[in-house]
Amino acid sequence: MGDTDTLEYPISEQTLRLLFGASSSTDLEKSLEIFEEISKSASGRSELSSKGILPAVLEIIHSAPCTSQHHFLPLSLKLLRNLCAGEIANQNSFVELKGAGIVSNVLRSVASCSDPDQGLARVCLQVLANVSLAGKDHQHAIWEELYPNGFVSLARLRNRGTCDPLCMIIYTCYGGNPELVRKLYSDSGWPIMVEIIRTASLVGFGEDWLKLLLSRICLEESQLPLLFSKLWSGAASEGEVSEFRDDQLSSEQAFLLEIVAEILNERITDVAVTRDVALFVYEIFKHSIGVLEHAPKAKSGIPTGCAAIDVLGYSISIMRDICAQDDVKGGIKGESEDVVNELLSQGLIDLLLSLLHDLEPPAIIRKAIKQSEKRDKAEASRLRKPCLYKGFRRDIVALVGNCLYRRKHAQDEIRGKNGIILLLQQCVTDEDNPFLREWGIWSVRNMLEGNEENQRAVAELEVQGSVDVPEISALGLRVEIDQKTRRAKLVNVP
Template identity: 65%
Template structure:
């Protein structure tokens, strides 16, 4: 009969944890309740000295035992309230492994990876994953991964690619950030892993991460480090970008590919890469392949101008096609700024020269010419009868700043590049560029960028200066901006040729 009483005692089932393990925790925390005890130890493990002391008391093996017992209990009896205890265990493991080599090492030796992954796998795969639990479990792995190459290899072997993909599918900002940290840290110590992530096996992991970050956003820089490394530094953009087009399309569905639609994920990826280049202009190198591929994206995205409305905001505009156009343009702008910063204009593999040889300037001038004039000029034009017929050919800026970004890109291309400066002249682009030196409500800072680009176009180029001087004499380039450059037109009395000369500084203020 006693037997039945024991069978009815469910506390044993809920807590199949060995008495020794519990006693060890109770003593270390001076408490007699498991949750309480874990909370106290989590606080103690926040300091270096606390971690060291708990390492000597062998707390980490005890916690791993508890996780294993609770996971078994949950598995057999679906005790969901075990999640709270598991979460506390994960937080404690996370703190214990924060920069404490002894704990990091024993975590790996005691098979902590398999134990933690076991819990994460069943939770991430469930219909309603506990985001907190997954986040803290990932933070444990993140801290362990900082322990060194062996730790990183062990994590990679356990989780790549299936585990990473299923964790990425949990799909929240809270879980995506630590996941990116784990993946980046593992790869950073073992660079061949970056190449694996770009392979067919690894690609689903990256696709899920991009999809999650695009829909749920992200909070930390790990995502940027990861995307920067794979898409820019490892030059995988041309390989992986096309695969993002149909991330959300169900298997076997036929896609009507009318004018090269782009996916939300593709636009988001370009936005992030554009931010990365802006923030790290000096230290991310972009290969010719990547630069030319972005130029291809830009050329495809121009189709949007056929039916784009005037944009009432800058980037991101909220329209996928417009964002792809804008971000591919700003990426090109910053790629072309990099060469100037590095001063490697003598290099035969100069990325800008490669882009120029593929017709970048010609394209930009034709786009700039097809835009309606800036608002200032638009309002100044007298309504002439036949003006309506002319205006149907001119297109509005699809986002605020489109014109400015093109002008900035031209300015970067002609910076100390004689052949690029000459190309502007040969394509009759000088007057067009001078007309960009105005303020424009659709393009913040257009005037500053215009003046800067004109200065770059004129610097050290006598032929271009001569053209500007002629235009000014004819009155077609009535541009006070030339004065703003510190230049003025003077006509040589003898030859009647105009030339630009520097204004002595005492006159500049007038």
């Protein structure tokens, strides 16, 4: 009858007769292999359910010692995972027979080992993930077994194979049970997300469950400020956000913003960013600018490996996409909020122009500019700052361009702050800033569209000769006056 005598607890004769009869085999290992193959199809899972195979498998898992890594255990868990994949009868039987406790005991045993079996943990989590899809009762059973310490221990395994199904379980439970959401946003719940982010930042992730989870938590539920604050030392107490400290920025915080930036870029038309989240990102941006004072010239794009630079870069990316959303709704409150105008009222454009002004000009501009005797000596001697990362200037220009899109008060602010020439200077190719020229032209186009004052200002600058070289003509551009509308426009020089 196979190697059943090595099991920690004996399997009943009734169970063995059931398994051997259903598989037409007298060897337990062979029987499990036959069932695993059958369970790969929906019809096979249904057939095995009608024969009562799942209770027998749970008995084997309960009997097999985890410490010996007996071959019955991983084989039985793989079979159990397949049986619970979309077969409601098996999922219900799993909960009724306390399967969540049996599998959770295996997980606790694995997580407590000095050298945990990551493969075994992954299969266990896949079992629970499949069961969690069946409904609230199933989710509650799993949550009660693992929250919070079990989830935290599993998140600390630092393994991509376990991180993905763990995120699936939490995301699925999170979406189905408001009660569980409240638990996740408590002092005992936040360490779960903190450890998941630390693991993913170290080993990466292979599936989209982490993104789905962070999209819901950080953007839909507007919890980005609190989660971000939990990722540095001296984390806030429950419901509070720590005071921003740029010298405490961590690689995990940079990773979190990177994922949030990816989510927003991918779902820009259907994820609404609330005022609180937008202003928090703006605060991160403002406080991170200090890194300009001591950062070396860019050698790569983000991520650079420097948390402060990466946090700055991803905060710009997030605001760029926030400002690209024409109509942002107020998230969970359902109130309509003009988040972009709120950012503009906080001095966003003034800060961006100041950053551009302080950066050394693009290489092509530096070569073209001729020193003038009338040029202010203080300006000439002023130390310009290099780009923090490849694409830094481009990202700033892109954010400016999105702010200007069909917002006349923002267009007027560019003119009022003498930013027209500065924007014209960005319409160039630059090896350190891919697609700078395209974003520059986009920004200038948005600056001029529907704004006759800005159009006249650009036309007058060319007539006066103050931007003839290099700010316009050396950029491969010129200003033309439309004969019908009498409006100025930028065109490419053939």
